[in-house]
Amino acid sequence: MRLSTALLIAGLSRAAAFTPASLSTNVAHKSALSVASVRPETSSPAASDDWSPESWTNAVAKQMPIYEDQEELAGAVKELEKVAPLVFAGEVRSLHEKLARVSQGQGFVLMGGDCAESFKEFHVNHIRDTFRVIMQMSLVMTFGSAMPVVKIGRMAGQFAKPRSEPNEVIDGVSLPSYRGDNVNQEEFTPEARRNDPNLMVKAYYQSAQTLNILRAFSTGGFADISRLHAWNLDFVEDTAEGSRYRKLASKVDESLRFMKAIGIDTSSPEFTSVDFYTAHECLLLPYEQALTRQDSTTGKWYDCSSHMLWVGERTRDLDGAHLEFTRGIGNPLGVKVSDKCTPDELIRIINTMNPQNIPGKLSIIVRMGAEKLRKNLPELIRAVQREGKAVVWISDPVHGNTRKTDGGFKTRDFDNVRAELRAFFDVHDEMGSHPGGVHVEMTGEDVTECTGGVSSVTDESLKERYNTACDPRLNGSQALELAFLIAERMRLRTGLPSL
Known part of the structure; x- marks a missing residue:
């Protein structure tokens, strides 16, 4: 493939990722949505063949906060029903088309961002630096x-987090667990841990700001491929992976100069902007329902809080509210599965979330740990192949590798993350299937939250810059190291020489 063609099809070109589509804002919701109307987890869901944005309220809703003031909740939901959509139907369809190609082995998905966004850490520089690392990673993987x-x-909506326990106990005091800034606050006080529905409204407005910033970076010149040297972060500059990136960037520079010499206009939008999409976990259903709109051009329902949504390992029950909600929206979807998922269960999940078997509609995001993945993933792939299901296989190599240090820090060992990603590629090589993407929790900040890798973070140095409010994230140099590993494996699959 000629380099110019490779660059153009690699997503370094601009399409209609942020072109508004006409949407209807007249959405029929229940007048007073409340968590009290959701059946408790011990009951059975109401059977219904009809879907509506509020039909999830008749099913079992796990991992949902309990709001004490139902009128306050109804008021917050009503306010969200009136706001403008964060994303538009045309953008969602653009992403769906790209994922359809990935499902056919013609692309790779890179999903990355914070474990959980927060209000107090919101800053343009933080968004820029994470966007910059994703751009670096995508350039390495594309080239x-x-x-x-x-x-x-994982931006502009990734606030809510599932919890292992509904309450947290410290020194004999029990308070509701921290579930993310759109539910309650991290401080361990009764006031902070109160589940406040108005935080959903605050999260919406921060998400709107984040999307505006991302749109500016993706289309306003920052993503210009001629600026690829400027994408480097200061703290990555002195690492081995930073050196590898500079060498690769020099190769791309040389190719760009060649294109200019033969008359190709590298100042066109195809070279100066990128398509960039957002995704978050579909967890806080009152928020998702309130932002669901009906597209006036197609009549389809879209959750306009994000381009893509995924259902987590803890909420993917077949009779659960989260699958009931997602089965009716037109967005591309994901579902996270661990070694607990059986082949039969996976097929039933696929049939629920993508009954028409539309390519690009559903991604299976695998989180198991290397050993369990080698043992369990082949049977899942075999079942999907046997049933002829069109899915995108994505590796989540971080969530199955969390541990706690003697000092009380949650961390992830980079060697284990790398081992799971290698296992993911190995299994797909054996099964003749396409490894379609990677999903990582990472940041552009110089954090010390995950041990190992070229940044040489140790258990002892975790405390130096351990900034996460939830789970540990890869820093920029660790994320870039992972990108080079993926690039080498993809080159091996296509018969290209090593970088």
Whole structure:
């Protein structure tokens, strides 16, 4: 493949990722949505063949906060029903088309961003630096594999987090667990841990700001491929992976100069902007319902809080509210599965979330740990192949590798993350299936939250810059190291020489 063609199809070109589509805002919701109307987890869901944005309220809703003031909740939901959509139907369809190609082996998905967004850490520089690392990673993976890379940020809505326990106990005091800034606050006080529905409204407005910033970076010149040297972060500059990136950037520079010499206009939008999408976990259903709109051009329902949504391991029950909600929306969807998921259960999940078997509609995001993945993933792939299901296989190599240090820090060992990603590629090589993407919690900040890798973070140095409010994230140099590993594996699959 010629380099110019490879660059154009690799997602380094601009399409209609942020072109508004006409949407209807007249959505029929229940007048007073309340968590009290959701059946308790011990009951059975109401059977219904009809879907509506509020039909999830008749099913079992796990991991949902309990709001004490139902009128306050209804008021927050009513306010969200009136706001403008954060994303538009045309953007969602653009992402769906790209994921459809990935499902056919013609691309790779890069999903990255914070474990959980927060109000107090919101800053343009933080968004810029995370966007910059994703751009670095996508350039490495695109140039390395000669394959389009679909870029999706865990941004502009990734606030809510599932919890193992509904309450947290410290020194004999029990308070509701911290569930993310759109539910309650991290401080361990009764006031902070109160589940406040108005935080959903605050999260919406921060998400709107984040999307505006991302749109500016993706289309306003920052993503210009001629600026690829400027994408480097200061703290990555002195690492081995930073050196590898500079060498690769020099190769791309040389190719760009060649294109200019033969008359190709590298100042056109195809080279100066990128498609960038957002995704978050579909967890806080009152928020998702309130932002669901009906597209006036197609009549389909879209959750306009994000381009893509995924259902987590803890909420993917077949009779659960989260699958009931997502089965009716037109967005591309994901579902996270661990070694607990059986082949039969996976097929039933696929049939629920994508009954028409539309390519690009559903991504299976695998989080198991290397050993369990090698043991369990082949049977899942075999079942999908046997049933002829069109899915995108994505590796989440971080969530199955969390541990706690003697000092009380949650961390992830980079060697284990790398081992799971290698296992993911190995299994797909054995099964003749396409490894379609990677999903990582990472940041552009110089944090010390995950041990190992070229940044040489140790258990002892975790405390130096351990900034996360929830789970540990890869820093920029660790994320870039992972990108080079992926690029090398993709080159191996396509028969290209090593970078």
